[in-house]
Amino acid sequence: MTERVGFSAGRVGTIALNTFTESVRQKVYYILLIFALVVIASASFFAQFSFSEQLKFVKDFCLGALSVFGALIAIIGTAQMLPAELENRTIYTILAKPVRRGEFLLGKYLGSVCLVAVSLLFMGLMFGAALWFKEHRLIAEALAMAESTPADELQHTLQQIRAEALDPDILKGVLLIFVKLALLAVVTLLVSTFSTSMVFNVAVTVMVFLAGHLRGVATEAWGEMLWVRALLAIVPDLSAFNVADDIILGNVIPWGHVGKVALYGLVRTVILLAAAHLIFSRREI
C-alpha cells in the first residue's frame, strides 16, 4: 500500500527557519536595518518646532521610516528567494525530498514574514527610544522654564507631553504596517513564481507598492476608464493601512477599523498565496 504524505507544519517551519537564517546572515540585511535604525534615531534631534509639533514630527517621521524601510526589507528579502534557489539548485535538493511545493512556498513566505516582523520589532524599539528620548528632553525643557510658567499650565504641558508620547494608537499603526508589509511580501513572492529575475521582481513589486498607495488618487482621476478600474481592482489598496495622519492629529483609531483593515490584508494575502501556489505547482524547475 502506498504511504501517504500529508501537509506538514514541521516541514514548513523548517523551511521558514532556514529562509529567516539565510536572510539575517546576509550583509545587505544588516546594512538596511542599521541604516533604518540610524534614520529613526535621528528623528529625535530635530528641535525647531514647538513641543507638540516635535513629538508629531517624531511619530510622522518614524512611522514613515518604518513603512519605507520595512517595504525595502520585505521586497528585497522576498524577491531574491526563489531566483537564488533556482540559480543555486538548492531547490532540487529540497523538492527531491518528500516536500510538497505548497509547503516549500509557504515556508519561504513565512521566513520572509519573520524577517519583516523582526525588522519591525527592532525599528519599533528604536522608534520607542526616540519618542522616550524626545519626551524626556521636552519635559526637562518645560521644567527648566518652570519658574516663568504658572503651576497649572506647567502641569498641563507635562501631561500633554506624556499623553502624546505614550499614544497607544502608535501600536495599532505599527500593526497595520506589518500587515501591509506581509501583503507586499506575498505580492513579491507571486511575481517571483513566474519570473527568474530578481530585478524584475523588485521592479514589479515597487510599482505595485506605488500604485497601491496612489490607488485612491488614481480612482478619482481616471476611475471612469474601464481598464484603469480593472487594473486597480488587482492592486491592493495600501493607503488603507496608513493611519499615521490620524495618529499625528490625535484622532482615536477604533480597534474595529484596525480589525477591518487587517482582515482586508489577510484575505488579500491568502488569495495571492493561493495564486502563487497555483503557478508554482505547475512550474518546470
Place this chain on the structure above:
Amino acid sequence: MDAIRTENLTKKYALGWRRGKLLALERLNLRVHEGEVYGLLGPNGSGKSTTLKLILGLVTRTEGEAWIFDVPCDQVASRLHVGFLPENPYFYRYLTGVETLEFYGRLCGMRGAALQKRIDALLELVGLARARDRRLAGYSKGMLQRIGLAQALVHDPKLLLLDEPTAGVDPIGSRDIRDLILRLKQMGKTVLLCSHLLAQVQDVCDRIGILNLGQMILEGDVRTLIRDQRRLSFTVQNLPAEGQARVEEAVRAAGGQVIAVEHPQTTLESLFLDALRKDERGMRQHD
C-alpha cells in the same frame, strides 16, 4: 519490485512563443532493479538530467508514466525513499556542515538524538567530521560534493540518484566517491548514476544505458557489453623469452592468431595515487 520503472516516458520543452517544442526525451522504457548500480550515459543534452528530473517530479511529463518503488512519480510519497545529488550542487553557503544535514534531516521528518546520531555517522562516512562546524562558504568543491552525498543519504534512502557525483572533484576525491558507491551497493542500496567518466561507470555499474538525442540507443549488463567475444588475453608473470616463443607457437598451432604481445599498462589514476602515496610528506587532508 523495480526501484525505478518508466513506460514511454516523453518530455517536450516549450521553447517560447512560436518557436515550437524541444523533444528532450522520447519514449523511455527504463527499469532499474532493486539493489543494482545503473549508469545512465550520454553526451550533453542527451536527456540524462531530464530523466532524473522527471523521476523526481521536478518537471511534468508530456507522455508516459514513471514509478519509484511502484509509486507514481507525481506523488510526493514516491520521494520518501529517494536521495538525490544534483550536478554541481550549491548548498546554503551560510550554514555549517552540521546545520546543512540538520535542515535536510528535518525535511525528512527526523528529529532529536536520532538525527544527531545520523549526522555524526554521515560526516564520518563522507570524511567531513573535522569540518562539521565550518560554514559551507569555506568548503572546497570536493567537500561540497561530499556534503551533497551526505544530505542525499541523511534519511537512509533505498534509492540514490547521483548526477555527475565526481564532476570537478580531484582523483582522490573521485576515488573516495567511487568507493562510497560500491559500499552503498554492498549495503543493498540502489543507485542510478549519471556520469561522463566512463572508466568510473565501468568500475561501479552493473548495468548501463546510453542515451542520445533523447532516445535510449544501447542498454545492458556492463561486463557483457564490453566483452570482446572474439579475443582472449592471458596475463602471465616471470615468462622467459623462449617460453614466450613457445606460447606463441602453440597459439598458432591451435589455429589462433597472436594480435599483440605487450606489457600491461597501469591506469593513470593508479599511477597518480601511487605517486601521492609514496610521497613521504603524505597527502593533504580533505577537511
